[in-house]
Amino acid sequence: MDSFSFYIIIILLLSFHQSESQSIQSTHLLDLMIRDYTIRNFKLNLNTGITQKIYLPSNFSGIDIDTVKLRCGSLRRYGAKIGEFHIGSGVTVEPCPERVMLIRQNLGSNWSSIYSTGYNLAVYNYKLVSPVLGLLAYNANPDGVATNPYEVNVMATDQNPILIDFLSSKTTDNPNPKATMKKNSSVLCACFISNANTTFSEQVSPYVCKGTRQGHYALVMKTETQKDDHDGGGGGVVTSSTDMNGGNGGGKLSRWKVAVGSVIGSGIGAILLGMLVVAMLVKVKKKAMREEMERRAYEEEALQVSMVGHVRAPTAPGTRTLPRIADDRYKNTHLNSNYP
Structure with a gap:
């Protein structure tokens, strides 16, 4: 009875897991599911540097997965190539465990739409014209995969970037991206950032994009209908070396x-x-000149000082007028008095 109950519980868990996988709408949850399947199916006896194909369950049909285990020092010095991703030499790995597991994703046409809806590309008049390609890195043990895996940051530079070649995609259910694009369309590279934002950049060569860290990339282009408003929820869009008007x-x-x-x-x-400022300076200068002139005029009109004995006293120039005879009668009287 206990064994029968155990099998019933296992069947219920598997059915629940399958239904949950079919209703995945979160890009982060999808990455975690792919990581767990990769770790579970990784061949422990596989040599370091050998790429291994991971086959997912039928409810993840359309997703193509490759993985490889590398030494962290070798990855930093020599770089690596896995699927469509070409990692240049001189990358920075933080933290840098002894072994690093790289997981390359090609989500195909069935699952790439998660990024189109999750990052609201339609709101900004963009649409996917290629499958979404992902490159994620995790820690690994020397003798196998880690029991507590965590994501490792692989960071490149503009001089030695990570190149993504979309024409090298070999997934059977994905058409060649070149065949789905119009000849005169403006095709951009889209990088989907974990904080629900999207950065856009020009292609470095036809259908080849450049990245500076691990993540998810795709080719996009403007849709036919243009919208005047950029309303809508979800993540924002950050343009990089590209304007939002379709390159016109x-x-x-x-x-x-x-x-x-x-x-x-x-x-x-x-x-x-x-x-x-000049007007204020001129006004101040005129005021100072006027005050100086008033001061000098006051000093020049002041009485002169001279010594009278041992005392300094103000003096004035001799400007007293001589007396004048008022009338002739006074004059005659005065004359008669002097000459008897």
Whole structure:
């Protein structure tokens, strides 16, 4: 009876696991499921540096998985190649365990739509024109896989980047990305960041993208219908060396106009401020000159000082007028008195 109950529980858990897998809508949950299947099916006797194909259950049909175990020092010095990903030499691995397990994902046409809806590409008038390719790194033990796996950060530089070649995709249920794109369309590289944002960049060569760390990448292009508003929930979009107007120059032109207007406005403001400062300085200088003139005029009009004996006293120049005879009668009287 106990054995029968145990088998019933196992069957229920498997059925629940299968239904849960079919209803996966989270990109992070999908990565965890792929990691667990990879660890469970990894061949422990496989030599380091040998790529192994991982076959997922039928409910993950369309997903193509490869994995390889490398020494961390070798990965940093020489780089690696797994599937569509070419990791250049000189990458930084943090933390750097003794062994690193690389898992390459090709989500195909069935599962790539999770990123299209989860990152709201339709809201920003973008659509996928290639399968989503992923590269994730985890710690590994020298004799096998780690019992407590954690994600390892593999970071490259612009000089020695991680190249993603979408034309080398060999998944049978995914059409060649070149065949699904229009000849004159503007195709961009999209990098899906873990914080629900998306960065866009130009291709380094036809259908080859450049990345600076592990993650998920795809080719996108503008849709036919253009929307004026960018409302909607979910993650935002951050453009990198690409404008959001489909490469027609409109966004660049408006930014150029804004920059020129800002420079002109700043220049006019600086000129007006300089004129105001000059006017204030002239006014202050005139006021000082006027006060100096008033001071000198006051000093010049002051009485002169001279010595009278041993005392200094103010003196004035001799400006007293001589007396004048008032009338003739007084004059005659005065004359008669002097000459009897």
